[in-house]
Amino acid sequence: MKSAKENKIALDQKSALLKAEQWCAYQERSQHEMRSKLYEWELKIAEIEEIIAELIANNFLNEERFALSYASGKHHIKKWGKLKIKQGLKLKRVPDKIIQKALSSLDEEIYLKNLTQLFEKKASTITEKNAAKRSYKLLNYLLSKGYEKDLIFLLLKNNELD
Known part of the structure; x- marks a missing residue:
């Protein structure tokens, strides 16, 4: 059986952008998650930054929307408290101002x-x-x-x- 490494397909920038758009459309993503995924696809740093910029420009990536969604989901579904939600957002490398806004949005x-x-x-x-x-x-x-x-x-x- 082939390992995950052997199944990797080298993506060009255009196909990686399309795949990234689909991945972001499925669920809100942080820039950190998207960047990690693009590194997995073995793209060059310059290509990764261009794709990230394109995704932000086309509103596929939005840190604030991600943080609000994350906080709401973890609170309503997993019943997490603010401290655990804050830690989770920090691990996703969301800026502190956005974390505070997400936490204050909780009822x-x-x-x-x-x-x-x-x-x-x-x-x-x-x-x-x-x-x-x-x-x-x-x-x-x-x-x-x-x-x-x-x-x-x-x-x-x-x-x-x-």
């Missing part, structure tokens, strides 16, 4: 509702009798989902688990 009411739902769901699965250990497990779980400590402590206090 605060839904954000708190998701946190409460995760808290209740996890609390119902923890069989620990010791209140301190129980709250520690809840704290760690919610921190791993990317929620802020102060919100978690407030939730623990309101549910008398601190």
Whole structure:
């Protein structure tokens, strides 16, 4: 069976642009993701930069639109908190200003509702009798989902688990 390396096809700039447009049309992409994909296709640096510029000019690539989509999707589908979303966007090399705009676009009411739902769901699965250990497990779980400590402590206090 052939490896992924052996199946690589050298693309010229025009066909790479078409393929990149299709890839971006399927789902929002960051410039970093697109650049990585173009490197995978073994294009020259100058060609990559030209393709990126063309994709931005034709509105196939838009960092702000990507960040808003990413934040919304991770929050609504995976129930991630702002800290984890921020970290994910940083890994995609999205600028800080755009990250802040994406995070501020999240509905605060839904954000708190998701946190409460995760808290209740996890609390119902923890069989620990010791209140301190129980709250520690809840704290760690919610921190791993990317929620802020102060919100978690407030939730623990309101549910008398601190």
